[in-house]
Amino acid sequence: MDMKLEVVVLPVADVDRAKAFYAEQLGFRLDADFTVDDSYRVIQVTPPGSACSLIFGTGVTAAAPGSLDGLHLIVTDIEKAAAELTERGVAVDGPFRDASGVFHHAGSTGRVAGVHPERRSYGSFAAFHDPDGNGWFLQEITQRAPGR
Structure with missing residues (x-):
């Protein structure tokens, strides 16, 4: 059975700052930005040419920001x-x-x-x-x- 790494969840403190860094400054493709409520927001970006995306946001991981x-x-x-x-x-x-x-x-x-x-x-x-x-x-x- 093939297993492909599809998503890495990235712990961040400031979601909008991370979005600006990855999508605007680095030029990663912005795939999604879903806000459900104040406690849950999911952003997905993908590096150019990559099959693996990053997800970060609010309420998506308990890992400490900056710990990866x-x-x-x-x-x-x-x-x-x-x-x-x-x-x-x-x-x-x-x-x-x-x-x-x-x-x-x-x-x-x-x-x-x-x-x-x-x-x-x-x-x-x-x-x-x-x-x-x-x-x-x-x-x-x-x-x-x-x-x-």
């Missing part, structure tokens, strides 16, 4: 993607690679400035946070590993 870390957006050109986000007013850390060459460590431990020296897929990253502190990574993938 390690969300990944896959790009084919890490330098171009980081520059585009910077142009949109987002503070971006990177590009960088991890000293281990495996993945990236939590926080900024093991970061080496610059892209992977061979531009190996899965080896270059950049990072940013939304206004609530939810942590995002850009990861450059130009050739998928077999079976993916």
